[in-house]
Amino acid sequence: MIRGIVLVFLGACSFGILSTFVKLAYEEGFTVGDVTGAQVFFGLVVLWAVVLLRQLFGGPGKRTTLRGKLKLVAMGTSSGLVSIFYYKCVQAVPASIAILLLMQFTWMSLALEAIASRRFPPLLQVGTVALVLLGTAMAGRLFSGSIPDFDLMGIIYGLLAGFFYSIFLMVNGKAGNDMHPTTKSALILTGACLLIFTVFPPEFLVNGALADGLFKWGLVLSLFGTIIPPLFYAYGTPKAGLGLSAILSAAELPVAVLMSSVVLHEEVWAVQWLGVALIVGAIALSNINSLRQSRRKKAMSA
Template sequence: MFRGIILVFLGACSFGILSTFVKLAYKEGFTLGDVTGTQVLFGLIFLWVMVLLRKLLGSKSNSTSFREKLQLAAMGTSTGLVSIFYYKCVQTVPASIAILLLMQFTWMSLLLDAVTKRKLPQASQVSMVALVLLGTCFAGRLFSDNLPAFDWSGIGYGLLAAMSYTIFLAVNGKAGNKMHPITKSAILLTGACVLIFTVFPPVFLINGALLHGLFKWGLVLSVFGTVLPPIFYAYGIPKTGLGLSAILSAAELPVAVLMSSIVLQEEVLPVQWFGVALILMAIVIANWTTIFKRTDKKAAAVPVAEIAH
């Protein structure tokens, strides 16, 4: 179980450092299309090579219909929207604020679930939502006189990213549940790649940007954003269970804020750390009861992307 805890924690940390790398890429003059395009393209290459290697090594895979694969690719477009909206948010607001906006998927998921099932949320869930919103207010300095200067449209992009991720979580479990996580991730990323290249044609392949620094950012973002986390979660979640994994995956939040402070030199006040602590507390409360339940069998069958971005 200890190895599972380490793997899930490392997967969350991988996601947490993405916003810092994106900011650094922007500082070098690369665009939103460059960043999102190279990440999905390089990630797609890595994942499909891994799928091919598994087949060459004789690994068994469950048969899946073409229709189900097509459904998965369509679902993957929602992850493409997450990348577009989140990285646009990172372009316009501090990285420490962008990750807070993305974390709003926690209460959005509960709200969507309540609407679709026509069932009022439990008291513990309402408490979690209240803590998340209160923590966001503190972490975003809304109760402070010195609000950071940024484009307020970034707030909208961040919330759209959280909404897109909420939709992805809602539909993700409807197809491909018998696939190997790497194969499923590859198909999902294929759909995301089609969407992103439709919105942002991959001009970086012909304008020389790859040879002028973009290659390294695409490599870093794909490894830490689309390759390592799915693998870590695939092997870690079945060992730890969904409840503990959800709590461990929340490490993404403090890692992102810490990286923005150390690497990007963004000002992070004590009140913001207090807000981060409230959000983490909300996630712990929401998942505390499931930690003590035997969820290993269910966890093994749950898609990696139920927790990953």
């Protein structure tokens, strides 16, 4: 279990530092298309190479239908939309604010689930949403006396990223669960790559951008955005459990804010840290009950 906890925590931290690296790439003159395209391209090459090596030296594994594979590729388009909108958001607003907007997937997922099931969510989950919204207002400095002058389109891009991330999470748990984690991740990334290359044709492959410095950012972003997190989550979540994994995943938020402060020298107020703490606490609170239930089931089965 300890190994699972460490893997999930590291996966969340890996996601958390992405926005800082994206900001640094923008400072060197690269565009959203360059950054998103390079990330999925290098990630795709590495993941399919891992899949190929596993099949060569570890056996073919369980066979999956073509329909099942195509479902995962289609599902990957939602992941591609998350990358596009999130990186557009990072381009327009501070990294510490961009991650807050992305984290709105917590209440968006709850709303989508309630609509799909046609059931009103439990009061604990409603309370969690209220705390997340309050924490977001605090972290966004809305109670600082004057409303910050953030780019409106940047805010919209961030909320869209959170929306499509919530859709991705909903469909991710319902498809490809019988596949090896590397194969599932590679198929999802294939869909994301197809979408991103449709929106932003991969000109970086031929215009010399890779030699001008994009190569290093492509490797870094693919490592921390498309290779480490899905693999660490795939291996760590079954060992740590869903409830504890959800709590550990909240580490993404403080890591992103800390990196934006230390590396990018963005101003982060004390009230923003309180807001971050409130959001993390709300996520932990919403999952404590499921964590207790899973522990009871384990104790009874033992």
